[in-house]
Each structure stands twice: as C-alpha cells, then as structure tokens.
Amino acid sequence: xxxxxxxxxxxxxxxxxxxxxxxxxxxxxxxxxxxxxxxxxxxxxxxxxxxxxxxxxxxxxxxxxxxxxxxxxxxxxxxxxxxxxxxxxxxxxxxxxxxxxxxxxxxxxxxxxxxxxxxxxxxxxxxxxxxxxxxxxxxxxxxxxxxxxxxxxxxxxxxxxxxxxxxxxxxxxxxxxxxxxxxxxxxxxxxxxxxxxxxxxxxxxxxxxxxxxxxxxxxxxxxxxxxxxxxxxxxxxxxxxxxxxxxxxxxxxxxxxxxxxxxxxxxxxxxxxxxxxxxxxxxxxxxxxxxxxxxxxxxxxxxxxxxxxxxxxxxxxxxxxxxxxxxxxxxxxxxxxxxxxxxxxxxxxxxxxxxxxxxxxxxxxxxxxxxxxxxxxxxxxxxxxxxxxxxxxxxxxxxxxxxxxxxxxxx
Amino acid sequence: xxxxxxxxxxxxxxxxxxxxxxxxxxxxxxxxxxxxxxxxxxxxxxxxxxxxxxxxxxxxxxxxxxxxxxxxxxxxxxxxxxxxxxxxxxxxxxxxxxxxxxxxxxxxxxxxxxxxxxxxxxxxxxxxxxxxxxxxxxxxxxxxxxxxx
Numbered sequence: 001x002x003x004x005x006x007x008x009x010x011x012x013x014x015x016x017x018x019x020x021x022x023x024x025x026x027x028x029x030x031x032x033x034x035x036x037x038x039x040x041x042x043x044x045x046x047x048x049x050x051x052x053x054x055x056x057x058x059x060x061x062x063x064x065x066x067x068x069x070x071x072x073x074x075x076x077x078x079x080x081x082x083x084x085x086x087x088x089x090x091x092x093x094x095x096x097x098x099x100x101x102x103x104x105x106x107x108x109x110x111x112x113x114x115x116x117x118x119x120x121x122x123x124x125x126x127x128x129x130x131x132x133x134x135x136x137x138x139x140x141x142x143x144x145x146x147x148x149x150x151x152x153x154x155x156x157x158x159x160x161x162x163x164x165x166x167x168x169x170x171x172x173x174x175x176x177x178x179x180x181x182x183x184x185x186x187x188x189x190x191x192x193x194x195x196x197x198x199x200x201x202x203x204x205x206x207x208x209x210x211x212x213x214x215x216x217x218x219x220x221x222x223x224x225x226x227x228x229x230x231x232x233x234x235x236x237x238x239x240x241x242x243x244x245x246x247x248x249x250x251x252x253x254x255x256x257x258x259x260x261x262x263x264x265x266x267x268x269x270x271x272x273x274x275x276x277x278x279x280x281x282x283x284x285x286x287x288x289x290x291x292x293x294x295x296x297x298x299x300x301x302x303x304x305x306x307x308x309x310x311x312x313x314x315x316x317x318x319x320x321x322x323x324x325x326x327x328x329x330x331x332x333x334x335x336x337x338x339x340x341x342x343x344x345x346x347x348x349x350x351x352x353x354x355x356x357x358x359x360x361x362x363x364x365x366x367x368x369x370x371x372x373x374x375x376x377x378x379x380x381x382x383x384x385x386x387x388x389x390x391x392x393x394x395x396x397x398x399x400x401x402x403x404x405x406x407x408x409x410x411x
Numbered sequence: 412x413x414x415x416x417x418x419x420x421x422x423x424x425x426x427x428x429x430x431x432x433x434x435x436x437x438x439x440x441x442x443x444x445x446x447x448x449x450x451x452x453x454x455x456x457x458x459x460x461x462x463x464x465x466x467x468x469x470x471x472x473x474x475x476x477x478x479x480x481x482x483x484x485x486x487x488x489x490x491x492x493x494x495x496x497x498x499x500x501x502x503x504x505x506x507x508x509x510x511x512x513x514x515x516x517x518x519x520x521x522x523x524x525x526x527x528x529x530x531x532x533x534x535x536x537x538x539x540x541x542x543x544x545x546x547x548x549x550x551x552x553x554x555x556x557x558x559x560x
Contacts, residue, residue, distance in 0.1 A: 348475035350450045367451050380451040
C-alpha cells in the first residue's frame with residue numbers, strides 16, 4: 001500500500017513495530033507521542049536481546065572472544081553515529097546518557113572554565129528545560145547573564161534580535177534545532193554563521209531534529225550537537241554529543257574514573273585521548289549497539305523520504321485540526337517539523353489527553369518541559385500530537401474523531 | 412475500562428464551567444498555594460477561620476476540569492464546618508480516591524461522591540486532590556504551599 005506521494009510503504013513499515021499492534025482501552029492504539037519517545041522496530045529489540053544473549057562482555061578490556069565481539073560492535077556503533085551526523089572523525093562522537101547529559105557536559109566542561117562575571121550565554125524562548133537550566137544555574141554561579149532570543153507569534157526566532165544580542169561578552173549560543181512544542185525548524189546554519197563572525201561557538205540541541213531530517217554537522221558548522229537514541233527509534237539511556245575535535249581536546253574531563261585514563265599513579269593521572277576522555281566507566285554497550293541498528297534502520301528507509309512523508313502527514317493534520325471549531329494551533333512556522341501543539345476553548349489539555357486516551361489515541365499533554373514557552377503563548381499547557389513515519393492519515397482521522405468526543409463531553 | 416461518563420459527570424462539568432466561591436477572599440486569615448508541576452495546575456486557597464470554624468473559603472487558579480471542580484466542591488463542603496470536621500471530610504475524600512477497596516463514608520462525602528470515578532484514572536488523582544492538600548496546608552499554616560509531586 002503506497003498511497004502517499006512520498007512512496008513510503010507505511011503498512012509494511014508498521015509491521016516492523018510490534019508495539020503498534022495492540023488495543024488500548026478497547027480501541028486500536030494510535031501512537032502520536034513520538035516527540036516524547038519513538039517506538040522501537042523489531043531489529044532494534046533483537047539487537048538488544050542478541051547482545052545480552054550471545055555477546056555480553058565488557059569492552060576495550062578483555063582479550064577473550066566475547067570481549068572482542070562486544071568491542072567490535074560497540075566501536076561500529078560509534079562509526080554509525082559519526083556517519084549519521086557526518087562528523088569528521090569517530091573521535092568527535094562522545095557517548096552520553098542522552099541530550100540532557102550531553103548539554104550538561106558542554107555546560108560543565110566547556111562553558112564553566114570559559115565563563116566569567118558579566119559574560120553572556122544566549123539561548124532562545126523555545127528551549128526545553130534541559131537547555132535552559134544548565135545555563136541558568138551556571139550563569140547565576142558565575143555572575144553571568146542568560147540572554148533569551150524572542151520569537152514571533154508563529155513561533156519563529158527573531159534573528160535580528162539575536163544578532164543584536166551578540167556582544168564581545170557572549171561566550172556561547174545554545175539553541176534547539178527543532179522545537180519540541182512548536183515544531184519550528186531553526187535556521188542553524190544562519191545562527192552559526194552569525195555567531196562565528198563574532199568568534200562565538202554554538203551548541204545545538206538536536207533531540208527533535210535527527211528523527212526527522214538528515215543532519216550534517218560539518219555543513220552546519222556547529223561546534224557541538226547533541227541528541228538522544230530513544231528519539232531515533234533506539235534505546236533509552238544512550239545519546240551522542242558531537243563536538244569539534246579541537247574544542248573537545250582543550251576541554252577538561254567531565255567525570256572521572258576508569259576508561260578515561262592512560263595511566264594512573266597515586267600522584268598523577270594521564271587522561272586518555274578522545275573520545276574516551278569523556279567516557280569514564282563501563283558504557284551502555286547494548287544501548288550503543290541498539291542505537292547503531294536504529295540508525296541503520298532509518299538509513300534503510302532514507303531520511304529524505306521520511307522527511308517528505310512526515311511533511312505530507314503534517315500538512316494533512318494541520319489542515320484537519322485547524323478545521324475544528326474551538327481548536328487553536330500553537331506553532332505555525334512555515335516548514336515546521338511534524339509536531340502539532342494545540343489548545344481547545346472548551347477543555348484543559350489534561351482533560352483532552354484523558355479523553356483521547358479512552359479513544360486509544362496517545363498524545364502528550366502539559367507544559368512539555370518548556371514552561372517559559374507556555375508563558376510566551378499565555379497558555380498553562382498544550383496538547384501535542386507528534387507524528388512519525390509509521391503514522392497514517394487514517395490515524396489523524398481517528399485523532400480528529402477523538403477531539404470531536406472532547407467537544408461532545410464538554411459541550 | 413471505566414467510561415468517560417463516570418469521570419466527567421454532569422455535576423463535575425457544572426462545577427468546572429461555573430466554579431463556586433471562585434474569588435479572592437479579602438477577609439482570609441489563612442491561605443496556601445498548591446501546584447501540580449506535572450500539568451501546571453495551580454490553585455490559591457483562602458480561608459477565614461475563627462474559633463476553629465471555617466467561616467468562609469474561596470479559591471482562584473488555573474487547572475483542568477477535575478482540579479477546578481474538585482476545588483469548587485471543596486469550598487462548598489467545608490464552608491461552615493469545624494476544622495476537625497474539614498479534616499474528616501479530607502480523610503473520607505482521600506480514602507475514596509486512593510483506597511479502592513475501602514468502605515466509603517457516604518454521609519461525610521455527600522456530593523463529593525461524584526468524583527469517585529477519578530480513582531479509575533490513576534494519572535488524574537493528583538488533579539482531584541490538589542485543592543484538598545492545599546486546604547490542609549492552609550489549615551496547618553503552611554502558606555508556602557504544596558505540590559502534588
């Protein structure tokens with residue numbers, strides 16, 4: 001069944017995701033909470049099971065066969081992540097727990113030593129709490145200022161304001177690639193170019209971008225890029241921090257322990273080379289392997305085709321939702337990613353979420369860890385339907401039907 | 412699966428659309444703020460307590476239908492009651508939502524029984540109890556407020 005213009009065989013793809021084939025509250029599950037986490041294809045589940053069934057061993061340590069197999073698969077996971085971002089070398093790929101962990105690493109290891117009293121860090125109004133709080137606390141501690149780029153009513157960054165905000169005191173720009181609430185795709189190449197002409201490095205939160213589009217960190221020329229494995233159909237607890245090698249080389253380690261050292265005496269330790277300097281302790285080996293398989297899976301479908309299909313789906317969804325009286329969409333930037341946040345005149349998002357759930361439709365409700373953005377739009381919370389390439393127009397019709405039920409209950 | 416009609420009963424929807432005692436109480440001598448960080452619901456509860464009696468009570472804030480209706484019904488049920496009786500109502504309400512097998516004190520619950528359906532929706536219990544925990548904080552003199560996390 002290829003009824004979409006992108007030519008994706010969605011019925012076939014859905015077969016790869018066992019979790020999708022279940023009833024919830026007596027209705028077929030319609031999973032529209034992909035911005036929170038994505039479901040896992042069978043190949044990823046199998047990779048985790050196979051690792052623990054056949055290859056479980058510690059990496060970069062033993063000379064025995066199992067350790068060699070585990071090490072080989074683990075290292076391959078790094079190469080896959082490097083290719084996924086088109087980084088220049090495997091050394092620039094640091095495994096972290098997830099996006100939050102990666103941002104904290106940059107805050108503590110890069111920004112802390114470089115930030116002084118009266119300096120600035122720039123973020124934006126549409127940041128997730130995890131790209132606000134590490135900077136806020138660091139700025140408070142150092143007597144530095146957190147500057148916030150404003151956004152338009154459609155949810156686009158005001159680039160002119162951003163440009164004016166950059167001063168010789170700006171030490172870092174930390175910005176999301178795609179908003180988890182609005183779906184806005186920020187012009188990272190332009191943001192980086194503007195920052196670099198003033199010698200300011202840029203860290204990009206890519207958590208909501210990498211599931212939906214091909215990302216090339218060399219082309220973007222960003223200095224750091226962070227994402228989570230579980231948002232690209234891989235396991236939780238694993239993610240990637242990309243950093244330019246010359247920056248990572250100059251940074252002190254974030255956490256200390258084994259694996260990140262070359263030699264240790266009680267008086268002195270010589271740190272290991274990149275990327276191991278930033279990866280103390282036994283890593284999430286199964287997670288790295290699983291994430292590598294998830295990357296293979298995405299590449300098998302093709303990110304360009306995913307991008308095209310999800311936009312087709314989004315366009316249909318936006319059209320359907322904007323046609324319902326009393327529904328207001330939050331985030332209407334052109335070219336946005338497949339996230340639809342909305343509020344309703346008649347019902348609070350939490351009530352919307354409960355009623356949708358009784359219809360089998362899973363959406364996220366609340367502030368989406370972006371309370372300052374909620375304040376910007378003057379709402380306490382929103383309901384959010386976020387789409388994946390395994391979703392269908394039929395499912396959007398079911399979402400609309402469930403929203404009609406909300407209106408029915410509250411009218 | 413409990414039906415939506417058990418949750419969103421007519422009386423609850425009525426309290427949601429026309430909340431009772433929804434204002435700031437100028438004569439209040441006790442108050443507290445309640446906050447549910449999960450969904451952003453917030454409530455300010457005002458009490459006028461004299462000689463261990465709740466003379467008047469009101470609330471303000473933003474929240475979902477369940478938290479709003481629960482707060483509205485709270486004000487009706489504790490107004491004019493002794494502090495001790497308000498605590499008994501709190502206990503009966505809390506038991507109704509959190510102990511599915513417990514015998515309910517229908518006399519004490521009265522209209523509040525219409526919120527019993529919430530117990531079948533575990534993610535929504537916090538919405539229903541927010542105002543009640545805020546009441547207790549106000550009675551205990553904890554103006555700093557409570558969160559349901």
